[in-house]
Amino acid sequence: NAGVTQTPKFRVLKTGQSMTLLCAQDMNHEYMYWYRQDPGMGLRLIHYSVGEGTTAKGEVPDGYNVSRLKKQNFLLGLESAAPSQTSVYFCATHGGTGVAGELFFGEGSRLTVL
Amino acid sequence: AQTVTQSQPEMSVQEAETVTLSCTYDTSENNYYLFWYKQPPSRQMILVIRQEAYKQQNATENRFSVNFQKAAKSFSLKISDSQLGDTAMYFCAFMKHESGSRLTFGEGTQLTVNP
Numbered sequence: 053n054a055g056v057t058q059t060p061k062f063r064v065l066k067t068g069q070s071m072t073l074l075c076a077q078d079m080n081h082e083y084m085y086w087y088r089q090d091p092g093m094g095l096r097l098i099h100y101s102v103g104e105g106t107t108a109k110g111e112v113p114d115g116y117n118v119s120r121l122k123k124q125n126f127l128l129g130l131e132s133a134a135p136s137q138t139s140v141y142f143c144a145t146h147g148g149t150g151v152a153g154e155l156f157f158g159e160g161s162r163l164t165v166l
Numbered sequence: 167a168q169t170v171t172q173s174q175p176e177m178s179v180q181e182a183e184t185v186t187l188s189c190t191y192d193t194s195e196n197n198y199y200l201f202w203y204k205q206p207p208s209r210q211m212i213l214v215i216r217q218e219a220y221k222q223q224n225a226t227e228n229r230f231s232v233n234f235q236k237a238a239k240s241f242s243l244k245i246s247d248s249q250l251g252d253t254a255m256y257f258c259a260f261m262k263h264e265s266g267s268r269l270t271f272g273e274g275t276q277l278t279v280n281p
Contacts, residue, residue: 083266083267085268087271092175092273092274093273094170094172094257094271094272094273094274095257095269095271096271097268097269097270100266100268102266110268111270140209142211144211146266146267151216152199152261152263152267153199153201153213153216153259153261153267153269154213154216154267155211155213155267155269157210157211159208159209159210160209
């Protein structure tokens with residue numbers, strides 16, 4: 053039982069390049085989230101999804117796009133990477149009917165934009 | 167919008183002693199939840215403890231307890247009998263009731279337990 057798996061774990065990009073982070077979960081959870089973690093700023097919500105085929109903006113959505121074509125996968129895309137997007141990205145899930153606020157996190161993906 | 171503030175970027179404690187981490191928040195909501203999450207060096211975020219705002223009784227989970235002061239909008243975490251494995255970044259988080267479990271996190275406090 054893998055839980056929440058993020059790929060890739062590490063990536064270095066040049067400014068202007070594009071990439072996609074994949075979050076895959078095997079817990080059949082309805083809700084999925086993408087957070088970014090920066091020193092001194094905690095975790096900030098980028099986008100989230102409350103079910104297959106739905107997405108919504110979080111606190112810091114600019115420069116990112118997401119898709120939830122399958123219930124188990126939540127993709128985070130950077131169309132034109134900028135140095136300000138250097139961060140550690142976390143995917144999280146929630147069952148919808150589980151304990152409110154109990155999120156299950158992936159191990160994070162460290163992205164560096166040069 | 168809600169804000170969560172952790173004013174202690176770093177703290178340290180000796181093994182077996184007690185330490186308290188501070189958290190304040192700002193909200194106009196009346197129904198909400200508060201959480202403490204732990205992020206050890208492995209980066210895996212783990213829920214430590216949860217408090218529902220309508221409950222006056224402070225939550226406890228083994229060695230972890232909270233001091234929830236609703237009027238003061240304060241939510242501190244007390245770790246008793248600190249263990250080396252408690253070394254981690256601790257995040258305070260806020261969630262509005264029925265918000266789809268969207269959390270607002272504080273800046274984090276890095277706790278080091280010294281042998």
